[in-house]
Amino acid sequence: MSKQIFPSDATKDRRFVESLSRGLNVLRAFNEGSVTLGNQEIARITGLPKATVSRMTFTLTSLGYLSYNARLEKYQLSSGVLALGHAYVSNLRVRQLAQPYMDEFARLNNTSVGLTCRDRFHMIYVENRLPPEQSLLRMEIGLKLPMATTAAGRAYYASLQEDPRKELLDALAERYGEAQWPEKRAGLERAVEEYRQFGFCLSLGDWDRNVNTAGVPITLADGSTMALTCAAPSYLVPLEKIRDSIAHQLVILASDIQSLAS
Structure with missing residues (x-):
């Protein structure tokens, strides 16, 4: 159910x-x-x-x-249904403002850059930009990502206040069940600590063992929260580079986009 x-x-x-x-x-x-x-x-x-x-x-x-x-x-x-989704994406101002900045970030760091919003237990791509001549991590608009194991979902979760975070945590626990939940919860708790210390969350092979990803929440003027992510195959961009360099740059990009959208 x-x-x-x-x-x-x-x-x-x-x-x-x-x-x-x-x-x-x-x-x-x-x-x-x-x-x-x-x-x-x-x-x-x-x-x-x-x-x-x-x-x-x-x-x-x-x-x-x-x-x-x-x-x-x-x-x-x-x-x-498609018409409703297209209308939403087409009228999403932050997406239009962010595109050139995401393109530049993707070019400089050789990663894909995504913008996602929440749909219950998932995060949905509303934009995805790629570096030139790079198509390995093409994520179609509308693609859903699981909340618990992706950098996008973890960034969104970590940004929540205590009460809504607890509400989401309880719902995810019920969804995953006793067998899967301990591992998923550990990842979410780690993400909260990462966000507290560094301003970003990581998924280093947790969603896809061949992909390293960082995520940063963006709070819009209307109070809604999205997540900005960057991702790359681990053989192209090792976890150390994502963790120690690119994720910190993503925090700056998220801040710039948030200011533009305010």
Whole structure:
């Protein structure tokens, strides 16, 4: 079942629309499963009754957010979802302001540079810039990264205040379960200490054993938080260079971008 993460007590507020929440959770189910899902699979992922799911998928299909494959008797995301995502990315001012600075950083350090925002247990790329003639770490806009093992997720987590951090920690613990959680928690706790000491967080082979990554949170004028990252294959940029040099430069870049976006 996909645990829901809302601001504290949001679901108890009289302004909270439960039916809308359920419809959006049906759309989010496609992040958890395969490209195509049937009503029974969606019900399993979301924890919603199958009858409710059937009404939601019919409505979402009618509105153009899902399409139905009659041969498979399953649904998949449709162009309406893509249009919403494109509108968000196109209107993201910080992305437009940051691009030339990210390009220069990528060129000078021979790393990819990414800008990500949070979606529940993941961070999503809204921008990714590469050095010239370098395509090894091309991350498509919309690609999701796990919160617990990536520099982007750790940077976001480390930037949180105590109460929201605890809320996210508890949700991640439930998500990963007893077998996986101790290792994931250790990485997050290490990230908090790194951020406290140096202003950045690292993922040195934790997400992909062949990739070294650093991440720095960026707080925007509206109070939202994103994460700026740089990444490179370990055979091109060893962990010592990421940790001792490039990550510190990333902190400066994040500060510059934050000032521009304020």
